[in-house]
Amino acid sequence: MEINCANLRLDAPRRSVISHSHSTPSGGTTPIPGWYGSEPIEGQVEDPYSAFKHLRETQPVNLTPEGNWRLTRYADINRVLRSSDAGMRLNNGLLPGQDEQVPGGGLFMLLQDPPTHTRLRKLVSKAFTPRAIEAWRPRAEAITHKLLDRVAPTGKMDLVSDLARPVPATLICELLGVPPEDQEDFTQWTADATHGLLTIRGIGDDETAAKVEAAGASLIGYFNSLIESRRKNLGDDLLSVLISAEEEGDKLDPLELLSQSVGLLIAGFETTIGLIGNGLTTLIRHPDELAKLRAHPELAESAVEECLRYSGPIVASVRVTHKALTFDDYVIPADNEVIAVLASANRDPEVFEDPERFDITRYTKGKDTAAHLSFGGGAHFCLGAHLARLETQIAIRTLVERFDDLKLENETTEWGRSLFRVPGSVPITFADKPTRPKSA
Ligand code: HEM
Numbered sequence: 001m002e003i004n005c006a007n008l009r010l011d012a013p014r015r016s017v018i019s020h021s022h023s024t025p026s027g028g029t030t031p032i033p034g035w036y037g038s039e040p041i042e043g044q045v046e047d048p049y050s051a052f053k054h055l056r057e058t059q060p061v062n063l064t065p066e067g068n069w070r071l072t073r074y075a076d077i078n079r080v081l082r083s084s085d086a087g088m089r090l091n092n093g094l095l096p097g098q099d100e101q102v103p104g105g106g107l108f109m110l111l112q113d114p115p116t117h118t119r120l121r122k123l124v125s126k127a128f129t130p131r132a133i134e135a136w137r138p139r140a141e142a143i144t145h146k147l148l149d150r151v152a153p154t155g156k157m158d159l160v161s162d163l164a165r166p167v168p169a170t171l172i173c174e175l176l177g178v179p180p181e182d183q184e185d186f187t188q189w190t191a192d193a194t195h196g197l198l199t200i201r202g203i204g205d206d207e208t209a210a211k212v213e214a215a216g217a218s219l220i221g222y223f224n225s226l227i228e229s230r231r232k233n234l235g236d237d238l239l240s241v242l243i244s245a246e247e248e249g250d251k252l253d254p255l256e257l258l259s260q261s262v263g264l265l266i267a268g269f270e271t272t273i274g275l276i277g278n279g280l281t282t283l284i285r286h287p288d289e290l291a292k293l294r295a296h297p298e299l300a301e302s303a304v305e306e307c308l309r310y311s312g313p314i315v316a317s318v319r320v321t322h323k324a325l326t327f328d329d330y331v332i333p334a335d336n337e338v339i340a341v342l343a344s345a346n347r348d349p350e351v352f353e354d355p356e357r358f359d360i361t362r363y364t365k366g367k368d369t370a371a372h373l374s375f376g377g378g379a380h381f382c383l384g385a386h387l388a389r390l391e392t393q394i395a396i397r398t399l400v401e402r403f404d405d406l407k408l409e410n411e412t413t414e415w416g417r418s419l420f421r422v423p424g425s426v427p428i429t430f431a432d433k434p435t436r437p438k439s440a
């Protein structure tokens with residue numbers, strides 16, 4: 001089971017290439033293929049943003065030496081994400097890179113175009129309404145406090161293993177109704193299965209592939225028994241809502257239900273770890289902004305939006321053109337892959353004032369800042385956005401309210417093995433406040 005959120009790991013900028021296009025006999029122009037300082041590399045780099053800036057300024061409609069197109073301007077990316085002339089599948093209905101339909105494969109909504117996508121999304125969104133997610137706020141707060149209680153006496157913690165990972169992992173288990181005694185195994189299978197995303201770009205080795213397969217099988221087996229027992233005893237958990245979701249007499253069939261359940265789990269796991277981990281790292285690196293948040297905890301909402309814009313975990317999304325699409329003078333033919341570099345759109349100076357500045361008040365009311373594209377846009381806009389925001393707002397706010405003197409132990413980030421921009425470990429030290437909010 002895979003989700004098709006591709007990411008680009010980019011190298012430091014190289015020297016600028018001066019000539020960017022040549023004319024074709026038909027009168028249109030074709031860009032001269034090149035990486036323009038932004039080559040995909042394995043593993044994450046500390047600052048991919050200056051390479052994106054260079055690409056955006058030199059060849060914003062980029063043809064790579066591999067024959068893919070990359071877009072880096074906000075307006076172009078917003079357009080392609082919202083266009084019905086681009087989607088997830090080729091015109092022959094197959095996913096790019098597949099020669100034939102894999103039986104039962106690719107059923108997750110993110111791999112679908114309308115009408116299948118519309119139908120699956122309608123059914124699954126019943127479990128993800130803002131109201132349904134908001135009801136989990138007290139649990140998210142209690143989980144966060146409990147995690148911080150554990151590390152408070154020691155004065156040090158790893159932001160990833162002590163907070164960014166267990167918050168979404170525990171909450172998703174509770175949302176799905178996974179009993180406490182199974183949560184550790186369930187989370188390990190999720191982590192291992194998520195490494196399947198690495199294989200999209202051919203990064204994973206044989207050992208990873210074997211682990212992914214075993215973890216996928218364990219998750220599927222576990223979900224099957226969970227679904228079976230839940231069918232007999234429906235509750236108000238997410239899985240029960242998915243089982244009973246009905247729209248005009250339509251329901252998810254068993255394989256669709258399984259695919260959406262596993263897909264959701266994978267879509268929400270590393271991404272949320274990345275947002276909490278990168279967000280807190282960025283805040284600690286900007287002491288003035290951290291001080292603002294301490295003084296005004298109600299800024300947590302705006303701060304999380306700024307963390308998404310400034311250091312979001314998903315660098316790029318991929319689309320396939322259904323028809324020829326024109327950007328500037330360049331025509332991207334039908335059935336071509338387009339990589340929408342979300343992280344570049346989020347720092348486009350045409351849209352964001354002083355885009356390289358991390359400013360946690362940017363998204364406060366009345367400022368009329370453009371939406372960032374870290375949750376995508378259009379038909380596939382992240383269905384878990386409410387949940388990810390809730391978890392991250394609580395994690396960041398609670399940590400800042402409870403602990404003073406946050407200090408990173410390492411200057412550079414130790415990146416995790418992920419298709420996304422997700423830290424593997426962020427050790428910090430802190431001073432526990434003498435008076436602090438009581439643990440729930
Ligand atoms: C910070 C955390 C997250 C980020 C940055 C994020 C980002 C994204 C992005 C960019 C997309 C669109 C991909 C594309 O258009 O190609 C997406 C789709 C999706 N995400 Fe998230 N996501 C996050 C957390 C979650 C969570 C917690 C869940 C659920 C538990 C989730 C479920 C989904 C689903 C189901 C889709 C597919 C929607 C569709 O195809 O209609 N995500 N996410």
